[in-house]
Amino acid sequence: MSRIPETLLASVRAQVAAREARMPLAEIKERALARPRPQGRMQALRGERVAVIAELDPVNAECCALVEQWEDCGVGAIAMAPAAHPSPQPWRQLAAVSSRTRMPVLCMDLVVSSYQLWEARAHGADLVLLTAAALPREALVSLVERTASLGLTALVEVRDGPDLGLALRAGARAVLVRAPEHADAEAARAAIRELLPMVPGDVVRVAECGPAGRSDLIAYARQGADAVLLGRAALAGTDPCATLTGLVSIGAHPSLARRGAQTV
Template identity: 35%
Template sequence: MLAELLAGSLQDAHQRREVISTAAVERAALKREPTLDVAAIFAPRERVHIIAEVKRASPSRGELAAIQDPADLAAAYERGGASAVSVLTEQRRFRGSLDDLDAVRARVRVPVLRKEFIGEEYQLLEARAHGADLALLIAAALDQKTFERLAEFTRQLGMTPLLEAHSKDEVLRCLDAGEGFVGVNARDLTTFTLHPERFGELQSLIPRGTIRVAESAVATPADVRNYRDSGADAVLIGEALVTKHDPTATLESFLNA
């Protein structure tokens, strides 16, 4: 499934590049205002940081929420105390778009993460051109040379890479890729099964000073508390927020866990 998702995202990026050249996207990226100080915003504090996600659908759950106005949802997240907003831009299985990223960036003052299956520099230029402060890079989707090259390019554009791992080997690969947030995803992207214990098993490999992000397998405040107790600096939450009637109140309950 992961290989299929990456191939689809690269094909979609190729089609966009036929309309908007790499040079044009690069010019747009360089004209953007500087990225926000993500490191300062995610500085250690008593309460966990939450990255709240704009997510319409997923391969494992299908349609989750219509989300007619992603900017309104992102603003609700900001009111609820989110430290950042993640925007899924993959269009085939997650029903996202770069228009969603534009809308969210224009509305909120917190950092914005482009969550996408990224495999080439063009997609990172797009992320910066559309206002992203962070970009997701998945270790399992890339060979190490490409992973490290894209992580470095992300930093050159002023963004922070969120380096995602699912195993001990992938955590070590993330550390070899240099500075960035390190995320441990409880969801196996080949089978889409959940392993909530995975973050606790792997977090000790991530050195102090690196922001440790727990991803997936969050349904209740107790899940957030368990991640925090296991050493998470931040928790990325999508489905548990977009499926609720009041995402602001839900987010506040997670922060107070």
């Protein structure tokens, strides 16, 4: 049973239906299959260092310039949430960003339909966020399998033990551990620190960093995180490059380094 408000899910379904009406499934499939097949991108999130995933605002006109700067900072992947905006411009930005970087690109749409997976691949995504709380078990299993069949990597969002159990039963090979909704900063950190060790060692663990980026990264790395996601709010300062360079450096520190890259 979904724990995402039905009103939100209904709104997303309506938006997807409107996009599909403008671009039928056969056309989006043709565009997706015309792109090179994504190649094993999970290794970028599981290596000797704790990788940093940075989220770009898809309506930012400077997206392409920023992603090149962030690549120079040593970021491991870029995240974008294109469908959070009603216009097609964010999807064009996703495609533009993916064409300008060697880093994996994570599409952070709220996925309710396999049509969205084809959209993600057609616009150059390598990874796709699936939300355990938004989908019945059968739907999550189907979408995890379909994501893999398209050459994409599913990153399944989990916020508690039941979410994690659902993700693992669905065959997830990578999870994004986020705090429960409406938790304050300290409760959020505690919840993520508690959930991370529950993730099996053969599953990639990504933790969402809060405003306390540095201390969050260290705490989550010590609980087994392979990577951290830094959201737009945490990068809204005057010098996001300095923020990212600092976190990348911390993630590569010998005290946090993993014992060699692990096979996924």
